[in-house]
Amino acid sequence: MENENTKIPLIVVAGPTAAGKSECAVELARRIGGEIISADSMQVYRHMDIGSAKITLEEMMGIPHYMIDVADPCESFDVARFKEMAKAYVHEIHARGHIPILCGGTGFYIQAVTRDIDFTDTFADPDYRNELLSYAEKNGADALHSRLAAVDPCAAEQIHPNNMKRVIRALEFYRETGNKISDHNEAEKQRETPYDLLFFVISEARKTLYERIDRRVDFMMEEGLLDEVAYLRAMGLRRDMVSMQGLGYKEMLDVLDGKIPYEEGVRILKRDTRHFAKRQLTWFRRERDARWIDRADFGGDSIKIAEYMAETAQRELKIAVQDPSPIPGHVGKA
């Protein structure tokens, strides 16, 4: 019981893309004195606003947001960096007497923070990766997989030979640390959250979600996604960069390069975003502590969802709930 009270509270607002997480999180923050840490692998990049559906200053309604615009699109960001920075913000916000809210759709990033996964003893080695990649190109994916089997049979069994990225990572891990990644993963899997955690997943019927995704993509196009990507392209960003693998960016790059017609690019973007949403849902289903919120149960009203989350936080985390003070000059949107 004593321990329970010394834990830092952490509220997660997760969910598939276009489920309205950002708005809910802001409204929640206003009610409980929260500050928001974005958990989004694309919103960390500067200049990628429209395609990543980055929250605008106005939408933030005065609530501080972190982990947005913390990297240049030409650098490659990763979970390890995210976790380290986000964790620091969690502690900072708490020290300030506020409630940290982790909000986003990147399940892996969320879990890294939430379970305090340790990444410090490993790092990336581009040269070795390239070496392995060309080995695979020459001898086939199975040959590469065999190399892993020789060194870490357990990992080899878990990773499909075609999943080259993970095979390479496992091999790299072994080379860099002398340990098996399967052992490391097993150890990390045992971790319990160090936080007083409240994990929400906002979702809704698949069909509705898909319609919402289609509309969001149309909106992005109207907002000038193509121009945004053209600008990034002019900056010298290429398809093989991590940032340009984001949805909306790779497709529009193909349009700009004349590889596919505009309409086709939009169609593919919608389709791939639907696929993505499905993968997100799969991820969140594995989060045992997750509490699912169906938008339909709240009439699709983000305010009501936020009120519900605030009440739950009050009840379970003993967090004080206040009426959201009106923001001067700001008209709340319903």
Added chain:
RNA sequence: GGGUCGGUAACUCCAGCGGCGAGGAGGGCGGACUGUAAAUCCGUUACACGAGAAACACCGAAGGUUCGAGUCCUUCCCGGCCCA
């Protein structure tokens, strides 16, 4: 009315020299994920059967040729295009 091209695993599009218990792609659905994660990868997609000398959903329909037909022939039905 004439000509022509087409109708395939049933959501869609397409492969399929006479040996097919019919293949692929898309879409849908499910899953994995511990330093690229908006990435990467896997599975599944009529009903039944349940790995067997054993089960005929069987390629628009009905006949025919053949040891054997999705594949060839005839007629019919449906759709696209062209000519009247």
